Amino acid sequence: MQTALILEDHPDSRKWLAGILSEALPGVTIDAVDNLERAKRQLQQARYDLALLDISLPDGNGTNLIRQIRAFNADTYVVMATIYDDDDHLFAALKEGAQGFLLKDQPRERLVEQIQGITRGEPPLSPSIARRVLRHFRNVATATPSPTADQTGLTAREEEVLRLLANGYKRCDISSALDISSNTVAAHTKQIYRKLNVSGRAEATLQAVRLGVVDG
Incomplete structure (x- = not known):
């Protein structure tokens, strides 16, 4: 992972996420933007190995950016970083092609470890999110x-x-x-x-x- 895009509208959270990425992936080059329009412009200018996206933004839903990311670079690893842990947000993101879903209220060290896991082939899913996904599919399997x-x-x-x-x-x-x-x-x-x-x-x-x- 050499390049990463962060889409996060809150300045403190944006700085915090950039710090987590820098710690988890030493040497990574990070571009951080605060809205969808700026993110779209960045995608036209650079290719990213990793995209860390917030969901709720001033000009829309970060999930809506996933298809455009895929259009520019199908190999970009897309992870949602959000406070939302409900089924609607989770499965909408996974359906669009998100490969990970992290809750921002976790301890910093846990988020660092989960981001590092990407390089080991381990999908970054917060524990509560993983349980929710498995429960959903278990219910589907039962039905x-x-x-x-x-x-x-x-x-x-x-x-x-x-x-x-x-x-x-x-x-x-x-x-x-x-x-x-x-x-x-x-x-x-x-x-x-x-x-x-x-x-x-x-x-x-x-x-x-x-x-x-x-x-x-």
């Missing part, structure tokens, strides 16, 4: 029959890797647990993402819960 892992085309080994991924294991840990190389883990992970039609660990975890590969 609607879910496909089995067999129906997705996952092999037995891929299901094992998915189970460990969903439980937060790092690639090296999965390698040790299954006695396979790190490159083999990476290859299995790529196949899992393709077969489940997901783009990252967070979505794969949700699918693992929905499929019953892990408990919610």
Whole structure:
């Protein structure tokens, strides 16, 4: 992560978030703006590895910026940083393509750790948000029959890797647990993402819960 965009309208919060990013990702170059229009202009001028977006802004909803970010750079890692933890805001952001959702009322050190987790392939989700997401999909699974892992085309080994991924294991840990190389883990992970039609660990975890590969 070499470049980051912060969209936050409150000056103190903007400075605070910039400090968190600098601590979590040493050497990162940060552009910080206070409204959607300035953010859109920045996207036309620079490409970002990470975007940290507030939701409630003077000129609109930060969630509405996600599609434009994707249009300029599909690889930008988008994380919402907000005080809102209700289902409406959460699932609207995830539906638009947010890859993380952090609550700003957490301790600074926890936010630093969650941002650092991005570089390790760990989706940045505040604990209460993760529980809410898993509960939502567990309720959906209860209401609607879910496909089995067999129906997705996952092999037995891929299901094992998915189970460990969903439980937060790092690639090296999965390698040790299954006695396979790190490159083999990476290859299995790529196949899992393709077969489940997901783009990252967070979505794969949700699918693992929905499929019953892990408990919610």
